[in-house]
Amino acid sequence: MSARTLQDFQQQVSELLLRHRSLLDVVTKFGQANASVNRAVSKAITECGCIELNARHQGFSEDLPLDEAMRQSKSHMAGELCENCKDAISTELGKNMFYMSALGNLLDISLEEVVAKESDKCSTLGLFNMT
Template sequence: MKDLACQQFQDTVAEFLIRHQSILDIISKSQESNARVNRAVVKAVTHCGCVKVRAEKSAIPPEATLADLKQLLDSHLDGELCPNCREIIESEMGKSIFYLTALCHSLGLSLADVLQREHEKVSTLRVFNFT
């Protein structure tokens, strides 16, 4: 069912790719939309204040294992997104997903396959995937 939802979304994106059919347009719009996600998160901190960044160097004991890092490291965020910031960030993320899907379409890739392969990789390698 999830594959069907991904394929339906990819088909819809392909149907509405009118102005941005060029791979160059898609890549530049993807970069722009990712920057807008970042900016929306920053504005949640600096403009709204619903979340705060509390960043400092994490103290990691020399004997800590890779498994210990899950408890030793955190997101550096305090608070929770307010409904307005959540809506804005979700909207910007949706646009990023749109352009990622458009990129898949233009390159003849299946978004569902890309997600499935990444899921398998993360599931197989687990924490070692990101070291």
Template sequence: MYDNTCCSDFQSAVDEYLIRHRSVLDILTKYQEASARVNRAIAKAVTECGCIQVAAARQAVPENTSYSELKDHMSSHLVGEPCPQCQEVIAKELGHSMFYLAALCNLTGLSLHKVMQQEHSNVKMLGVFHLS
């Protein structure tokens, strides 16, 4: 499943190196900002680099499609793959987002590893109804 050592080491490093923004309000707003930067990095891959395109349209689902077959007909609306430079930027921004997620776990006394395990269990147990 998930490596507890990796998660706990990361969470410990975040706790050790998060100096200035220890207030829950600082961390919440930094987490939101980091999430916005992920969105921006993907948008820039489309609008500035052009390595990926968004071809969004209404999802076309054939009649008589069962719920279990629905995934086969749903589109991500992405065309192409991010180039190495855009992948690097997106990964960096996702890392910052994970940093502040770990910081929130630290402040609330939660284990990032346990949160991931619980969410994994929920996804496996609830399957397609997980986010309904």
């Protein structure tokens, strides 16, 4: 089975989305789905404990060479997601993508074009793509 493209997925969402055709419904469901992703990640830390968070100041300075800044940069995370947490977060990311696709459909925005444009921007700006 070949991988679905974003265009295929967006079309599938268009065919399945019957109840939430209102832009306000989709925008609020998208926000709710995003919050659910954040909640699932938080639960991996606070309830399961498979990952830990230890956030500290990154300590960048203007005279720090770029390669050193890249080595110094940390994710603040330790550990790996267990299968249960990975599955929960993947499920929430899927819902998030569903509503992102629905939003793109309602606004006539192709997610493939969005990804291509952002990829071009990343390629052009490289490390200076600080968005």
